[in-house]
Amino acid sequence: MSSNxxxxxxxxxxxxxxxxxxxxxxxxxxxxxxxGLGGHSEALLRAFPEVRxxxxxxxxxxxxxxxxxxxxxxxxxxxxxxxxxxxxxxxGRLGIPRVRGVLFDLGVSSLQLDEPERGFAYARDxxxxxxxDPTAGLSAADVLNTYPPGDLVRVLRTYxxxxxxxxxxxxxxxxxxxxxxxxxxxxVELIREALPQAAMRTGGNPAKRTFQALRIEVNGELAILExxxxxxxxxxxxxxxxxxxxxxxxxDRLVKQVFAVGAAGTAPPGLPVVPERYQPxxxxxxxxxxxxxxxxxxxxxxxxxxxxxxxxxxxxxxGPWPVRQAAGGxxx
Numbered sequence: 553m554s555s556n557x558x559x560x561x562x563x564x565x566x567x568x569x570x571x572x573x574x575x576x577x578x579x580x581x582x583x584x585x586x587x588g589l590g591g592h593s594e595a596l597l598r599a600f601p602e603v604r605x606x607x608x609x610x611x612x613x614x615x616x617x618x619x620x621x622x623x624x625x626x627x628x629x630x631x632x633x634x635x636x637x638x639x640x641x642x643x644g645r646l647g648i649p650r651v652r653g654v655l656f657d658l659g660v661s662s663l664q665l666d667e668p669e670r671g672f673a674y675a676r677d678x679x680x681x682x683x684x685d686p687t688a689g690l691s692a693a694d695v696l697n698t699y700p701p702g703d704l705v706r707v708l709r710t711y712x713x714x715x716x717x718x719x720x721x722x723x724x725x726x727x728x729x730x731x732x733x734x735x736x737x738x739x740v741e742l743i744r745e746a747l748p749q750a751a752m753r754t755g756g757n758p759a760k761r762t763f764q765a766l767r768i769e770v771n772g773e774l775a776i777l778e779x780x781x782x783x784x785x786x787x788x789x790x791x792x793x794x795x796x797x798x799x800x801x802x803x804d805r806l807v808k809q810v811f812a813v814g815a816a817g818t819a820p821p822g823l824p825v826v827p828e829r830y831q832p833x834x835x836x837x838x839x840x841x842x843x844x845x846x847x848x849x850x851x852x853x854x855x856x857x858x859x860x861x862x863x864x865x866x867x868x869x870x871g872p873w874p875v876r877q878a879a880g881g882x883x884x
Contacts, residue, residue, distance in 0.1 A: 560852045561591035562657065563844050563860050567795050568599050570837055570862040571653045574793040575600045582653035583643070584608070585636035585784065590618030592655055597625045606651070607631045608642060610685040637780035639787055650789035658777065659799040677737035682763075682770045692766045696739070697732045701725050711774070711802065712765030719746040720762060736763075764800060774802060781810045785834070788865040793837065795862040804841055804859045811836060811863050833869055837862040 561567075575582055575596070580603050584593045587607035597605055605628060609615050615633055622629040632642050636656065643651065680693035690698075695707070701721050708717035723746040724733065733739060740759045747758050768774055784794055798804040814834035819826040841859035849856045 560854070561595060562797055562852070562855045562858045563842075563848070564592065564595055566842065566860060567592060567655060567797070568595060570795045570860075571596070571655065571793050572600075574652045574791060574864070575603050577652060577791075578602055580604070580652035581606060581648055581650075582655065583639055583651045583784070583787070584655045584657075585639055585780065586655075586657045587618050587631065588614055588657060590621040592657055593618065593629065594621055594625075596653075596655075597622065597628060603628070603653075605629045606642065606646065606648065608634045608636055608639065610635045610688075612685070612687070635776060637776045637783055639780065640783050643787055650792070651787050652789055652792045654784045654788060654792070654794040656780070656784070656794075656796040658773070658797060658803050677735055680734060680736055680739060680766075682767045684771050690770060692770050693732065693734050695766060695769055696724055697728050707769045708762055708765045710765070711768040712761035712763075713801070714761040714765060716747050722746070768802075774806065777803060777806055781807060785810070785814060785863075785865065786869070790865055790868060793862060793864045795860060798841070798859045798861070799857045804861070807861050808841070811861060814863065828867065831867055833865060833867055834863040835866045837864055 571582065574580065580600070582596055582600075582603055582605050584590075584596070584605060584607045587593060587609040588611075590607065593605055593607050596603060605622075605625075607618060607622075607629060609618065609631075610633060612633060615631055619631050622631070630646060634642050639654075643649070680691060680696065682692040683689055696704070699707070704721045704724065705717045708714040708720060714720065720743055723742045724739075727733060727738075727742055733742075739762070740757075743759045743762055781794075781796070788794060796807045798807055811834060815832050815836050817826060817830055817832050819830035823830075838861050841861050843860075844855040844858050
């Protein structure tokens with residue numbers, strides 16, 4: 553299946569509208585920090601014929617498919633195998649001091665969900681892998697089979713917001729003492745065994761939260777995002793814009809907090825005139841998190857959990873952008 557057929561970009565027109573005022577300047581560069589199959593990038597290159605795009609992704613298969621998709625745009629698209637917190641280093645190597653636009657489309661890509669052997673989908677049996685870069689780091693099976701029970705409970709509670717983390721981990725630990733866990737189907741069975749019947753009657757598939765937690769841990773998604781958003785804001789020129797699509801509350805909360813810090817003044821109370829160094833660095837472009845419309849969700853169910861936040865950089869910073877302390881966890 554072609555990358556075009558398998559990938560429907562989420563909230564595409566709204567992302568284009570939010571970024572548009574910053575990309576009309578001649579020679580503008582936009583960074584797609586989570587390239588995936590290139591759907592958003594293709595639309596950006598088509599909508600803004602003067603724009604140059606830098607696309608990042610750690611998944612070599614996604615990069616290859618995106619490269620094929622964006623080939624008609626020639627040297628307007630530069631694609632780099634990198635994790636999204638590496639944007640400053642990538643721009644430095646390319647000799648690009650600042651960009652006019654940044655896009656993050658977080659979470660797992662259509663490619664990763666649709667290929668059973670990647671192990672991201674709890675609805676199909678597959679090896680427990682879940683690595684976005686299948687050549688690096690621990691797999692989900694490694695996490696399940698080697699982490700101490702207390703660390704597994706932390707992962708499920710923190711990244712999956714799983715109320716029954718202790719019960720699930722107890723069952724997993726008993727199982728792995730007999731033989732290592734390797735199959736997603738077996739993990740789903742164990743989760744069903746661990747949860748009370750009442751918990752399985754609401755909230756969708758009972759494995760959803762555990763699989764989310766393992767994916768975040770395996771790929772270090774939140775720890776990387778905590779570095780990536782401030783780094784992207786630093787890379788923005790004044791007048792540049794950033795758009796971030798999140799798919800669960802942990803991501804969205806982190807983006808909200810970083811944007812809120814940037815949009816707030818830091819002047820001590822009572823100053824008659826506020827010096828520039830205390831002025832906000834960002835102007836928020838969305839009122840809270842924007843949601844996809846009903847028609848889009850009906851046409852593309854994967855859009856349902858999406859939350860869009862956007863901001864514009866309004867002044868230079870006189871110091872480093874605040875970076876939150878990482879919540880812990882693996883390696884995206």
